[in-house]
Amino acid sequence: MKSSSLPQSSLCCLPNKSLPPNGFGLTTLTALVMTGMIGSGVFVTSGFAVESLGSRTLVMAAWFVGGFVALCGAVAYGGLARRLPKSGGEYLYLSRSLHPFCGFLAGIVSLTAGFSGGIAFAAMTCQEYAKGILSWPAWMPSQTLATAVLIICCLIHVEAGRVAARLNTCIVFLKIMTLICFILFGYSVVGWPSAVPERSIQGVSMGTTVGRFAMAVVWVMFSYTGFNEAIYVASEARAGRRTVPRALVLGTFLTTLLYLAINDIFLRAAPLAELAGQSQVAAIAATALGGRTAQWGMSVVIVLSTLSAAAGMTMAGSRVAVAMAEDGFLPRWLTGQSGRSRAVLVQTGLAIILVYGTTLQDLLGTLGVTLSLCSAMTVATLFWPQRQSFSEKQPSDASPNDSSPPSALVLVSASVYCFATLLFAGLYGWHDPWQFGGVIAIIVVAVSIWPWARSSGVSAINYSQHDSVEQSKK
Numbered sequence: 001m002k003s004s005s006l007p008q009s010s011l012c013c014l015p016n017k018s019l020p021p022n023g024f025g026l027t028t029l030t031a032l033v034m035t036g037m038i039g040s041g042v043f044v045t046s047g048f049a050v051e052s053l054g055s056r057t058l059v060m061a062a063w064f065v066g067g068f069v070a071l072c073g074a075v076a077y078g079g080l081a082r083r084l085p086k087s088g089g090e091y092l093y094l095s096r097s098l099h100p101f102c103g104f105l106a107g108i109v110s111l112t113a114g115f116s117g118g119i120a121f122a123a124m125t126c127q128e129y130a131k132g133i134l135s136w137p138a139w140m141p142s143q144t145l146a147t148a149v150l151i152i153c154c155l156i157h158v159e160a161g162r163v164a165a166r167l168n169t170c171i172v173f174l175k176i177m178t179l180i181c182f183i184l185f186g187y188s189v190v191g192w193p194s195a196v197p198e199r200s201i202q203g204v205s206m207g208t209t210v211g212r213f214a215m216a217v218v219w220v221m222f223s224y225t226g227f228n229e230a231i232y233v234a235s236e237a238r239a240g241r242r243t244v245p246r247a248l249v250l251g252t253f254l255t256t257l258l259y260l261a262i263n264d265i266f267l268r269a270a271p272l273a274e275l276a277g278q279s280q281v282a283a284i285a286a287t288a289l290g291g292r293t294a295q296w297g298m299s300v301v302i303v304l305s306t307l308s309a310a311a312g313m314t315m316a317g318s319r320v321a322v323a324m325a326e327d328g329f330l331p332r333w334l335t336g337q338s339g340r341s342r343a344v345l346v347q348t349g350l351a352i353i354l355v356y357g358t359t360l361q362d363l364l365g366t367l368g369v370t371l372s373l374c375s376a377m378t379v380a381t382l383f384w385p386q387r388q389s390f391s392e393k394q395p396s397d398a399s400p401n402d403s404s405p406p407s408a409l410v411l412v413s414a415s416v417y418c419f420a421t422l423l424f425a426g427l428y429g430w431h432d433p434w435q436f437g438g439v440i441a442i443i444v445v446a447v448s449i450w451p452w453a454r455s456s457g458v459s460a461i462n463y464s465q466h467d468s469v470e471q472s473k474k
Contacts, residue, residue: 024237026247029230031173033251035312037070038175038258041223043302044125044360046263047278049216054276056267058213063263066220067256069420070227072413074252076379077228078245079410085240087319089232090378095327097381104453105446106374107324112442113370115317116350118225119310121363123149124355126306128279129299146355149307153314154348171308178301179258182286186265189289211431218428221421222368223259227252228375229312232319265289279360318343329453366438369425373439376421382406382414 024032049059080093089110095103123146130145230247234240262282267275269285278284286298321343325334334343354363406414429436 024233024243026243026250029233029237029243029247030251030254032233032312032315033227033230033247034176034255035171035226035229035308037224037226037229037251037255038179038305038309041121041125041219042259042262043129043282043305044279045219045223045281046266047275047281048219050267050272050275051277052212052216054272056272059216059267060260060264062213062216062220063259065217065420066224067252067259069221069417070224071249071252071256072417072420073224073375073379074227074248075245075410075413076382076417077231078248079382079406079414080378081231081234081244081248082241083406085234085237085244087231087233087235087323089228089320089323090374091320091324093378093381097384100327100329100454101446101450102377104324104329104450105443106378107320107329108446109370109374109442110320111317111347112350113367113438114225114374115313115320116347117354117363117367117370119150119153119313119317119347120146120351120354120358121360121367122306122310122313123147123351124360124363125279126303126310128360129283129302129306133296133299133303143355147352149310150348150351150355153307153311154344156311156314171304175301175305175308176254176258179262182298182301183258183261183265185294186269186285186289187261190265190268209431211427214424214427215431217424218368218372221372221424224252224255225367225371225375226309226312227255232317233315235319314344314347317347321346369428369436370439370442372421372425376418376425379414379417382411 046059046063049062050056053059053062084092084096086092089106091103091107091110093103094106126149127143127146134145227248230237230244230251234244237243266281266285270288274284274288275281282298282302283295287295318340321330321334322336322340324330325332325339325343333339334346
């Protein structure tokens with residue numbers, strides 16, 4: 001692909017400042033990854049998958065395939081983080097490796113579908129499960145609780161970002177320990193998964209098609225999308241080139257194990273007919289395992305889980321807006337620490353619009369397709385030769401091998417991730433073409449505002465160059 005007319009050397013990187021000694025470590029970053037993944041989709045997706053596939057074995061196969069693809073993606077994103085350990089996510093990698101418009105498009109996807117959409121989905125899931133533990137006045141609008149969740153997350157990160165990160169780590173630890181206890185309790189009731197007979201819904205499994213399985217995998221992959229969340233705060237990590245890749249792989253692997261165990265229990269605790277099409281799969285399974293008390297406890301865990309997921313995405317998403325504003329592709333009032341707070345406000349506003357304008361199942365399909373295609377395009381940049389701009393200004397923690405090609409493991413993982421993502425997204429689109437409506441809408445918006453964003457980006461780069469020259473004269 002030809003280089004952009006924008007000066008690539010000036011677009012190279014965000015300002016690289018020395019990180020404080022209390023930057024995010026492996027524990028915090030791993031918790032951030034697991035928070036982004038174990039948030040909402042795992043407690044909702046299997047009900048829709050059962051309705052589509054009608055077979056416990058096929059649903060579990062979809063979760064396994066999704067986990068394997070996500071693990072490959074985590075290894076590939078680790079390669080990207082070693083190449084350029086800076087905040088900004090897909091926007092950063094695509095704008096530096098391919099073309100500024102590709103990065104701008106990915107940034108728009110991240111800000112709308114990736115974070116605003118993901119936050120809205122988590123808030124809506126939180127609301128669904130909170131209905132089982134809270135008294136709900138008849139006069140109160142159905143979206144009130146989801147809106148309250150969004151506002152709480154917004155205020156937390158506007159007022160206390162780093163404190164919120166530490167609090168998020170504590171919530172994740174409690175959430176994971178609770179889920180492990182649920183898994184152990186569940187297996188004590190339903191038995192361990194060895195030699196479990198097939199269970200299916202009569203008449204549904206016989207009509208299962210490749211398109212339906214692909215649709216279920218895309219839904220499942222949305223539940224895994226948080227595997228790359230640590231890259232959005234890579235600039236704030238200690239020794240980012242080592243810590244971020246480790247956090248991505250460790251968080252994804254642990255989450256995959258939890259997902260497989262949790263869904264195995266969900267699908268064996270209650271009859272599939274009761275789970276099919278239901279958004280409160282976890283509550284139904286918990287009721288079957290331990291009655292009303294277990295259902296109430298599971299609902300509390302899920303409310304905390306989805307709340308922490310929304311908070312984690314709120315923290316990560318604002319960094320993308322700041323990165324784009326630093327390059328001039330978004331208004332300058334989104335730069336710096338104050339700009340990060342303003343970005344949180346904008347992100348929350350978009351999420352509230354989605355809460356009032358969509359449903360859980362609609363969001364699940366659209367977000368799954370959109371985010372999968374964007375991440376596959378990002379991972380594909382590993383096969384592009386590294387531009388000179390990557391090495392023109394090396395970070396302070398750079399090592400002699402920073403410009404070396406990705407390892408064979410990274411390239412193989414990237415190949416598997418890209419192929420699987422495009423395959424399942426294509427099959428899903430063939431089965432349900434309307435799900436590509438969100439993708440097309442985002443592309444149209446990005447193309448429409450790109451001329452303005454590009455001219456603003458050139459102005460910002462020229463200003464930055466002029467400022468650098470003036471500083472060198474002093």
